[in-house]
Amino acid sequence: xxxxxxxxxxxxxxxxxxxxxxxxxxxxxxxxxxxxxxxxxxxxxxxxxxxxxxxxxxxxxxxxxxxxxxxxxxxxxxxxxxxxxxxxxxxxxxxxxxxxxxxxxxxxxxxxxxxxxxxxxxxxxxxxxxxxxxxxxxxxxxxxxxxxxxxxxxxxxxxxxxxxxxxxxxxxxxxxxxxxxxxxxxxxxxxxxxxxxxxxxxxxxxxxxxxxxxxxxxxxxxxxxxxxxxxxxxxxxxxxxxxxxxxxxxxxxxx
Amino acid sequence: xxxxxxxxxxxxxxxxxxxxxxxxxxxxxxxxxxxxxxxxxxxxxxxxxxxxxxxxxxxxxxxxxxxxxxxxxxxxxxxxxxxxxxxxxxxxxxxxxxxxxxxxxxxxxxxxxxxxxxxxxxxxxxxxxxxxxxxxxxxxxxxxxxxxxxxxxxxxxxxxxxxxxxxxxxxxxxxxxxxxxxxxxxxxxxxxxxxxxxxxxxxxxxxxxxxxxxxxxxxxxxxxxxxxxxxxxxxxxxxxxxxxxxxxxxxxxxx
Numbered sequence: 001x002x003x004x005x006x007x008x009x010x011x012x013x014x015x016x017x018x019x020x021x022x023x024x025x026x027x028x029x030x031x032x033x034x035x036x037x038x039x040x041x042x043x044x045x046x047x048x049x050x051x052x053x054x055x056x057x058x059x060x061x062x063x064x065x066x067x068x069x070x071x072x073x074x075x076x077x078x079x080x081x082x083x084x085x086x087x088x089x090x091x092x093x094x095x096x097x098x099x100x101x102x103x104x105x106x107x108x109x110x111x112x113x114x115x116x117x118x119x120x121x122x123x124x125x126x127x128x129x130x131x132x133x134x135x136x137x138x139x140x141x142x143x144x145x146x147x148x149x150x151x152x153x154x155x156x157x158x159x160x161x162x163x164x165x166x167x168x169x170x171x172x173x174x175x176x177x178x179x180x181x182x183x184x185x186x187x188x189x190x191x192x193x194x195x196x197x198x199x200x201x202x203x204x205x206x207x208x209x210x211x212x213x214x215x216x217x218x219x220x221x222x223x224x225x226x227x228x229x230x231x232x233x234x235x236x237x238x239x240x241x242x243x244x245x246x247x248x249x250x251x252x253x254x255x
Numbered sequence: 256x257x258x259x260x261x262x263x264x265x266x267x268x269x270x271x272x273x274x275x276x277x278x279x280x281x282x283x284x285x286x287x288x289x290x291x292x293x294x295x296x297x298x299x300x301x302x303x304x305x306x307x308x309x310x311x312x313x314x315x316x317x318x319x320x321x322x323x324x325x326x327x328x329x330x331x332x333x334x335x336x337x338x339x340x341x342x343x344x345x346x347x348x349x350x351x352x353x354x355x356x357x358x359x360x361x362x363x364x365x366x367x368x369x370x371x372x373x374x375x376x377x378x379x380x381x382x383x384x385x386x387x388x389x390x391x392x393x394x395x396x397x398x399x400x401x402x403x404x405x406x407x408x409x410x411x412x413x414x415x416x417x418x419x420x421x422x423x424x425x426x427x428x429x430x431x432x433x434x435x436x437x438x439x440x441x442x443x444x445x446x447x448x449x450x451x452x453x454x455x456x457x458x459x460x461x462x463x464x465x466x467x468x469x470x471x472x473x474x475x476x477x478x479x480x481x482x483x484x485x486x487x488x489x490x491x492x493x494x495x496x497x498x499x500x501x502x503x504x505x506x507x508x509x510x
Contacts, residue, residue, distance in 0.1 A: 009376075011274070019372065020278065021271035090376045093395065098385030098490070101497055111499060115380035117274065117370050121264075121345045125370035130353030132397075138409055140348065141396040142387075154393055159414030235353070242356055244366060 003077030005104055007097050009090040009116015013039040014201040017122055021114045026050075030081040033073060037088025037227055039202060046084075066096060070103035077109045088227075090118040094144045094170050118142075120168040123200030123229045127207045128242030136234035137166040145175035145230070161188035165233060172196075172230035176216045179230070183212050193236035198228045205247025209239055258332030260359055262352050264345040264371015268294040269456040272377055276369045281305075285336040288328060292343025292482055294457060301339075321351060325358035332364045343482075345373040349399045349425045373397075375423040378455030378484045382462045383497030391489035392421040400430035400485070416443035420488060427451075427485035431471045434485070438467050448491035453483045460502025464494055 006025040011017035018026075023045060026032065031051040034043065046052065053072070055064045064072070076083045091097030091113060104111045120142055124131045131140040143155055160167050161183050172179060173196070184190050190213035198206040210218045212232060261280040266272035273281075278300060281287065286306040289298065301307065308327070310319045319327070331338045346352030346368060359366045375397055379386050386395040398410055415422050416438050427434060428451070439445050445468035453461040465473045467487060 009380075014276075016276035016279070017274050017370065019266070019272050019274055021269075023275065024271070090372075090380075092379050092385040092387070093376065094387050096389070098388045098493060098497065101383070101499075102493075105496055113380040113383070113499065115272065115372050115376040117345075117372060118376060121348065121370040121373060121376075124347050125264075125345075125368040128356070128368070130347040132347070132349050132399075133353045134351070139396055139398040139411075141394055143394040144387075154419070156394075156414060156417060156420075159411060159417075162411060162414075164409075165411075238353060238357075241360055242353065244356075244368065 003080045003083065003109060005073055005077050005083045005085060005109060005111040006114060007085045007091050007101055007111060008087070008114045009095070010038045010042045010086050010088055011117040012089055012119045012122030012201045013041070013199060014122070015039070015041045015045055017117045017201060018042060018045065019114060019116065022116065025084050025114060026086065028082055029084040031076050032084045032086055033069070033076070034086040035088055038086050041202070066099060070100050073100060074103055074107045074109055077104070087116070088119070090116045093118045093142060119170060119200065119229050123197040124231065126201045126205060126245040127195065127197050127239055128244055129195060129231055129235050129239050131166050131168070131235065133235050133238070138164055140166040140168065142168045142170060144170045145172035145179060146170070157182045157186040161186035163189070163192070163234070166235050167232040169230040169232070171226070173219070173224060173226050173228045176219060176230065180212055180216050183232070188212055192232060193234060194230065194232045195236045195239060196224060196228050196230050198224050200229055203247060205245065207239065207243070209236060258335045258338065258364060260328055260332050260338045260340060260364060260366040261369060262340045262346050262356055262366060263342070263369045264350070265293045265297045265341050265343055266372040267344055267374045267377030267456045268296070268454060269377070270294070270296045270300055272372045272456060273297060273300065274369060274371065277371065280339050280369060281341065283337055284339040286331050287339045287341050288324070288331070289341040290343055293341050296457070321354060325355050328355060329358055329362045329364055332359070342371070345371045348373045348397060374425060374455065374484050378452040379486065381456045381460060381500040382450065382452050382494055383499055384450060384486055384490050384494050386421050386423070386490065388490050388493070393419055395421040395423065397423045397425060399425045400427035400434060401425070412437045412441040416441035418444070418447070418489070421490050422487040424485040424487070426481070428474070428479060428481050428483045431474060431485065435467055435471050438487070443467055447487060448489060449485065449487045450491045450494060451479060451483050451485050453479050455484055458502060460500065462494065462498070464491060
């Protein structure tokens, strides 16, 4: 039989945020190649007797280099297996999904792409922070703080520092001091509201709010760890009013 | 019993892109207040004996003004009913979800927010257009072409016209000629790839590709109608290679 690859977005963590299509693919899989950002709760929904291959990816080191992941997916499919490539969030938003299916396409392997709830949508919803709002933000921009993938140095800070928009930084924790400097250095008002959402949408969710100026200091005090998402903009000011989801207690550290 | 409101993102159209949480809320609902952008296939999954209230919203006219929708949700919940407020895409990305839960919060009505696959994620996945890609786009920005909600006049075109990023325009069909003029007028290379995705993720999906310069003309030729999403940037060039989803035949008009 012919192999097939489903490139599947696992969403931000809460298994309730899997799509029906994602769950179906996971439960029909012969083999699942997954990233570090896929939550244990989501992995628990993979078909029991599927082979599970960890492809890693932490911001500090890649367990498998990207070209080896691409080759692995092609190899597994050529064995005639139903392969699920499971990635945190959405595979086409800082997920390098495009590179993976480029290889499949070149090798003539059939595939599908099942989008996932990207971290920005999930974290914003569970933190009560609308990404757009007609009083605060007419646009929203996603960037990555991951220094190896372009990173914050190459970004157009002049535009990102302006008001009337929402800025979401994926993998922004380590880059937070540079982020603060870049924004303020390009004219962003230091008091612009900013939030850091750790393990958003899971029971371990923590939301730390402050300003562009204060956030790096607050993060150090609170002992925040990855995965985290940073949201900057006037919409963050709505969190105090609109927060509804009870994650971890404020200030609680998770093991 | 106490009423409760679930603000639910219905995703871009394909019912397979509903989340598990969205489906559960829809099947437990006493009453569903839904928008025009929620697809018939998705509405078919609402509990049969739930009351269904159409709240409208077309870009040309609002069937129910936003403040009346806000008040309606509060009133239904106060009757002790389980209310689902079902919106196309994600309620916090050009969905005015923030305004709706602000009213609920003020009235002391408990609620939850279930994010949905936003049109950009869904359409990009099904059209084979990665929104970020390390060779083409280090960031992605979502704006709306809906003239009543800020609209394209207020946007920071200088930044949006620069290369190395992806620009997604929600409800951009009517504004396409202005969009072209604004981008090119602010230095965007006229040959920058651009795509229009009509009824993305559904069997009726059509993808029309061209350039920032040519897109408005192509759209007129092809008889495109809403809902449509516009994607601008180098990543659109990958569509020819990565397209995998078979929607309607190219050029086919849908009734």
